[in-house]
Amino acid sequence: MNFDDLIPLIRRLALEAGDLIMQVYDGPDFEVKAKSDASPVTEADEAADTLISAGLRAAYPDVTLITEEQAESHALTARTFFIVDPLDGTKEFVQRRGDFTVNIAYVEDGVPVRGVVYAPAQGRLFYTQPDGGSVEETGALDKQKPGNLRRIAVSEPDNSALMVVASKSHRDQATDDYIGKYQVRDMKSAGSSLKFCLVATGEADLYPRLGRTMEWDTAAGDAVLRGAGGHVVRFDTQEVLEYGKPGWDNPFFIAYAPGVELQS
Numbered sequence: 001m002n003f004d005d006l007i008p009l010i011r012r013l014a015l016e017a018g019d020l021i022m023q024v025y026d027g028p029d030f031e032v033k034a035k036s037d038a039s040p041v042t043e044a045d046e047a048a049d050t051l052i053s054a055g056l057r058a059a060y061p062d063v064t065l066i067t068e069e070q071a072e073s074h075a076l077t078a079r080t081f082f083i084v085d086p087l088d089g090t091k092e093f094v095q096r097r098g099d100f101t102v103n104i105a106y107v108e109d110g111v112p113v114r115g116v117v118y119a120p121a122q123g124r125l126f127y128t129q130p131d132g133g134s135v136e137e138t139g140a141l142d143k144q145k146p147g148n149l150r151r152i153a154v155s156e157p158d159n160s161a162l163m164v165v166a167s168k169s170h171r172d173q174a175t176d177d178y179i180g181k182y183q184v185r186d187m188k189s190a191g192s193s194l195k196f197c198l199v200a201t202g203e204a205d206l207y208p209r210l211g212r213t214m215e216w217d218t219a220a221g222d223a224v225l226r227g228a229g230g231h232v233v234r235f236d237t238q239e240v241l242e243y244g245k246p247g248w249d250n251p252f253f254i255a256y257a258p259g260v261e262l263q264s
Contacts, residue, residue, distance in 0.1 A: 001106065003114060003130035005059075010104045010116045011127055013055045015143045017048035017086055017102045018120030025093060025121060044093065045069055048086035052104060056082050063106075066248060068216045079244045080108050085216040089192030098122055099191040105219035110242045115223030117193050126152070126197045126224045134200055134227030154230045154257035155202035161185035162260065165195045165204035167211065174210045181263040182206065196221025199255050200228035207255040210235065215248045222255070230257055238262060 024044035049069035056065055064081035066073045082104065087093060089100030098121040105115035116127035125137045139147030155163070164179055165188045179187070188204060196218070198204040222232045222241065232241045235252035254262060 001063075001108070003132075006106060006114060007116075007127065007130050009055065009059055010106075010114070011125075011137075011146070012143050013052045014102045014104055014116045014118040014125070014127075015141055016055075017051050018118050020044065020047045020051060021087055021093070021100075021102070022120050025096065042087070042090065042093065045087040045090060048102060049084065052084050052086055052102075056084070056104075066216065068214065074248055077244070077246070079110050081244070082106055083112075083216050083219045083243070083248075085193075085214075085220070088217055089194075092191035097191060099194050101192040101194055101221075103193050103216065103220035105223050107219060107243045110244045112219040112223040112226065112243055115220035117197055117220050117224055119192075119194055122194075124194075124197070126200065128223055128227040132227050134224045136197075136201060152201045152224075152228045154199060154225075154228050155205050155259075157205040157257050157259045158185075159183065159259075159261050162205045163188070163203070164206045164208075165190055165198045166207065167191070167195070167209065172211065175208060178208050178210060178263070193217065193221035196225045196230075196232075196255055199230050199257060200225045202257070205257045206260050208235070208252075209254070210252045213250045213253075215243050215245065215250060218250060218253070219243055225255055230255060233262075238264075 021044040064078040067084040085103040088103050093100040102118040105112045114128045118125045128134050134152050135149040136152050137149050160183045162182050162184050164184050195207045199207050232255045241253050
């Protein structure tokens, strides 16, 4: 894979998908349908998925593509693949809360090595550079030419005063009990894969997820966090979270800045 070609493509596709999503978000009431697993889906999810999938398939027809919105792709198996969640945080989208994201990742031999996370309602764009380091882009977010780029890096955490970020829609007692094992200075709640990005920028030190997620929910944010020096590990074994698992579902996990003294 030539990352000098890949990164401009996935950046542009994420921005274009974000435009489609915001047309629905800013428009009149939209229909919310239920998928087979009872999770919500809207025309914004579907339009963004169509655009991203077409762009990736045109450029890389031989690379396996897994996407949340195409159920037939979930039966595939691969170790190297693209994985897409065109609109992560549909609940936040439906409730017009703003912290939903477009997610595109490239996984190589089970490792999410490159990715982009775009939060169109917040105007925040995070992605890995061809060299693997992560940036946040600010400014006009022109589709053809990157604007101001800031290299991002995880915090140097103070274990006596940690900043924790947790799910907005999926918070439960088990998560609160686990967070209670740490000395916490403050907590943030956020939807979608933005939580990974908040750890990647140093705005948070720790993001535990004791709940069901799928690989398309996490791969792009995981890539951005790894490119900023962070880690994502399984909750049960504290081994690095791998991708390409049967069924594409994740175990519980912990995303964190090195230096956080993980509790079990």
